[in-house]
Amino acid sequence: MKKSLLKVAVTTALTLAVAVPVFANPFADVQKDHWAYDAVNVLAKDGIVDGYGDGTFKGDKTMTRYEMAQIIAKAMAKTDVSAADKATIEKLAKEFSSELKDMGIKVDEVKAEQERAKITGDARLRYGATDNGSDDTDFRARVGVTGKINENLTFNTRLSSGNIAYDGESAGVKLDTANVGFHAFGLDNTIGRQDLAIGNGMILDDTINGITSEIGSVKLFAGNQASQKERLYGAELQAGIFNLDYMKADAKTGTDKEFYGANTSIDLTKNISVNADYNKENKSGDTAIAYGVNFNKLGLSATYKDVEAGAVTNYSGISGDINNVSFLGEGYKGMEYKYTKEIADNTALTVKYQDFKNQAGDKQQNRTAATLNVKF
Numbered sequence: 238m239k240k241s242l243l244k245v246a247v248t249t250a251l252t253l254a255v256a257v258p259v260f261a262n263p264f265a266d267v268q269k270d271h272w273a274y275d276a277v278n279v280l281a282k283d284g285i286v287d288g289y290g291d292g293t294f295k296g297d298k299t300m301t302r303y304e305m306a307q308i309i310a311k312a313m314a315k316t317d318v319s320a321a322d323k324a325t326i327e328k329l330a331k332e333f334s335s336e337l338k339d340m341g342i343k344v345d346e347v348k349a350e351q352e353r354a355k356i357t358g359d360a361r362l363r364y365g366a367t368d369n370g371s372d373d374t375d376f377r378a379r380v381g382v383t384g385k386i387n388e389n390l391t392f393n394t395r396l397s398s399g400n401i402a403y404d405g406e407s408a409g410v411k412l413d414t415a416n417v418g419f420h421a422f423g424l425d426n427t428i429g430r431q432d433l434a435i436g437n438g439m440i441l442d443d444t445i446n447g448i449t450s451e452i453g454s455v456k457l458f459a460g461n462q463a464s465q466k467e468r469l470y471g472a473e474l475q476a477g478i479f480n481l482d483y484m485k486a487d488a489k490t491g492t493d494k495e496f497y498g499a500n501t502s503i504d505l506t507k508n509i510s511v512n513a514d515y516n517k518e519n520k521s522g523d524t525a526i527a528y529g530v531n532f533n534k535l536g537l538s539a540t541y542k543d544v545e546a547g548a549v550t551n552y553s554g555i556s557g558d559i560n561n562v563s564f565l566g567e568g569y570k571g572m573e574y575k576y577t578k579e580i581a582d583n584t585a586l587t588v589k590y591q592d593f594k595n596q597a598g599d600k601q602q603n604r605t606a607a608t609l610n611v612k613f
């Protein structure tokens with residue numbers, strides 16, 4: 238009898254020794270060297286969690302798993318988080334899923350609710366000047382709503398004030414983005430009014446009313462360019478370190494254009510990269526070339542551009558600059574210098590200087606611009 242009792246006692250002890258690590262006690266301590274402390278510290282610094290009921294996170298205090306789960310539950314309730322913080326929260330939720338379940342919180346349901354709708358926005362203040370003393374200032378504010386309707390359908394809308402000049406009036410709020418995304422026939426599709434950039438934006442960095450479809454490394458698009466009302470369609474293929482581009486522009490007025498191109502960006506070191514862009518307008522034979530270097534840690538870049546007249550488009554990235562671009566139709570060449578600095582959380586300052594000539598070699602007015610972007 239005693240041997241039987243001893244056997245039961247030993248078996249029970251061994252079972253508990255194995256089971257305790259598997260079925261964690263929610264009131265067991267989370268050791269201070271556990272990775273969760275560093276993860277929650279990051280969330281606290283980013284303003285995602287505020288710790289205990291008194292608004293503090295005692296990172297130097299050993300917490301129970303239940304207390305840690307309470308903090309994670311608060312983080313899961315937040316909707317306006319960065320992609321990095323979201324990944325951290327998901328990792329923590331997986332680690333403490335048992336405690337969260339005991340608290341009545343289903344991780345999958347909370348995650349789905351967070352993805353259902355998200356409000357974001359930005360405000361932009363721009364200043365531009367040329368050597369002849371002309372300058373301009375404008376302001377723009379936008380608010381967007383993105384969300385997930387079901388497993389196969391998402392939506393994206395954005396309201397914009399448009400560019401309001403410092404001495405002008407607003408033209409009114411407009412819906413500048415409105416589209417739905419869905420997966421069908423092996424393609425990830427977006428239909429509606431949407432932002433679209435091809436390559437580095439030398440031939441297209443604008444808004445279209447149409448459709449884009451992606452499968453693997455291939456992107457296809459077709460639609461009307463929003464401001465010029467031209468029909469655009471084409472494709473982009475990522476092939477190794479290169480992006481290969483094609484775009485056809487059916488002009489409502491003037492001459493149709495057809496572009497072929499390639500661009501690449503290569504990291505030389507951890508903080509230095511080089512980039513190159515080449516596009517050719519097939520009918521005129523004119524080319525657009527750009528190459529430069531980026532000092533990523535410093536936020537500095539220097540780029541040489543040589544764009545012949547037939548390769549200029551009204552919907553490139555440079556055409557959206559605040560400065561007067563009247564000479565660009567002649568073609569242009571010269572240096573562009575840019576400095577970007579995050580001066581506060583979600584607040585970035587960009588300063589750009591362009592020293593251009595036209596293709597005939599005549600010096601044009603140097604252009605300087607400064608842009609302050611705030612995101613929320």
